[in-house]
Amino acid sequence: xxxxxxxxxxxxxxxxxxxxxxxxxxxxxxxxxxxxxxxxxxxxxxxxxxxxxxxxxxxxxxxxxxxxxxxxxxxxxxxxxxxxxxxxxxxxxxxxxxxxxxxxxxxxxxxxxxxx
Amino acid sequence: xxxxxxxxxxxxxxxxxxxxxxxxxxxxxxxxxxxxxxxxxxxxxxxxxxxxxxxxxxxxxxxxxxxxxxxxxxxxxxxxxxxxxxxxxxxxxxxxxxxxxxxxxxxxxxxxxxxxxxxxxxxxxxxxxxxxxxxxxxxxxxxxxx
Numbered sequence: 495x496x497x498x499x500x501x502x503x504x505x506x507x508x509x510x511x512x513x514x515x516x517x518x519x520x521x522x523x524x525x526x527x528x529x530x531x532x533x534x535x536x537x538x539x540x541x542x543x544x545x546x547x548x549x550x551x552x553x554x555x556x557x558x559x560x561x562x563x564x565x566x567x568x569x570x571x572x573x574x575x576x577x578x579x580x581x582x583x584x585x586x587x588x589x590x591x592x593x594x595x596x597x598x599x600x601x602x603x604x605x606x607x608x609x610x
Numbered sequence: 611x612x613x614x615x616x617x618x619x620x621x622x623x624x625x626x627x628x629x630x631x632x633x634x635x636x637x638x639x640x641x642x643x644x645x646x647x648x649x650x651x652x653x654x655x656x657x658x659x660x661x662x663x664x665x666x667x668x669x670x671x672x673x674x675x676x677x678x679x680x681x682x683x684x685x686x687x688x689x690x691x692x693x694x695x696x697x698x699x700x701x702x703x704x705x706x707x708x709x710x711x712x713x714x715x716x717x718x719x720x721x722x723x724x725x726x727x728x729x730x731x732x733x734x735x736x737x738x739x740x741x742x743x744x745x746x747x748x749x750x751x752x753x754x755x756x
Contacts, residue, residue: 531722534657535729547717551664554632555717558639558656560649575629 495521495606497563500542501588503600504565509572509587510580519562519586523607526567526598530555542606544597548572553580561585567594617641617679623663625672625692628716634675635660638686641679648755654730655684655750661723662688662746668713669693670744683732683751691743698736702728 498517501508508517521541527533528547533555543556544565553576556564563586566572571589572580580587590597602608619641621634639656647655659675666673670690678685695701701708702724709719724746728734733749 528717529720529722530717531661531720531726534661535722535726545717549716550629551632551717554636554660558632558635558660559653 495601495604497521497542497586497588499604500563500565500601500606503604504588504590504592504597506565506588506590509566509577509589510585512586516586521563521606524598524601525561526594528594533561534559542601544594544601546570546594548576550576550579552576553583553585556580556585557583563588565590565597567592567597616681617645619677619679621675621677623666623672623675623688623690625667625670625690628667631663631667632660634677635663638677638684642684645679647752650755651750651752655686658727658730658748658750659686659688661726662686662748664718665723665746666690666692668709668718669695673743683749686748686750687745688747689743689745694740694742695736695738695744696740698738702736 497519523539524542525533526544528545530551542563543561544567545552546568548566548570566589569591623634635656638659639652642652666688670692673690676687700706704725705721707719707721713719731748732751735747738744
């Protein structure tokens with residue numbers, strides 16, 4: 495699934511400034527968590543992180559496990575510093591009004607991460 | 611890197627600053643990428659060291675990270691002069707944490723830091739004295755991507 499599809503499914507806005515072509519990136523897996531240690535413990539070959547946390551360590555955690563995009567759920571938005579940090583690491587940030595459960599459910603139902 | 615040489619890196623980890631925490635791990639990640647270490651190995655190093663850096667800030671009051679990169683492995687020594695760990699066996703259990711509610715709200719303190727560090731290391735050692743601080747030493751061997 496392309497990030498472009500994810501944006502559409504979640505009715506999300508794009509927070510970082512990217513070329514439109516950045517949305518062509520393929521995302522194979524996703525992980526939904528507000529506990530960064532869980533992300534570090536269980537994630538492999540990660541594509542997308544869904545989270546309700548907006549502090550800069552969300553971006554750093556994502557960088558450590560090669561996550562390519564972060565979707566903030568429940569209408570949460572990171573501050574400018576966190577956005578700039580993501581920008582500098584080429585991690586794309588998007589934001590949706592959907593709750594975590596809905597957002598994960600929609601993406602799973604659309605086939606993200608549920609095909610062996 | 612030629613035979614027998616190593617790259618030595620040293621970082622001060624600021625115990626007051628949760629915002630910049632992780633910069634040492636980022637720099638190590640960049641360095642390993644630059645010398646062409648396989649990405650799965652880099653990820654193991656990054657996770658282990660980053661968890662350690664977070665621990666140094668939330669529990670250890672900051673400290674020093676010393677990293678040495680050899681031809682086929684990396685050693686990471688994280689040394690803080692914080693309050694130390696009274697019961698190491700307990701601290702190594704998944705899910706056990708003494709982190710405060712404030713830290714949990716930031717997404718850490720799930721009691722996975724030390725277990726993660728051990729899981730991703732080939733060699734792991736921890737020494738701690740209450741009131742004097744904690745030193746964690748990790749070695750990760752470089753492996754080709756599967």
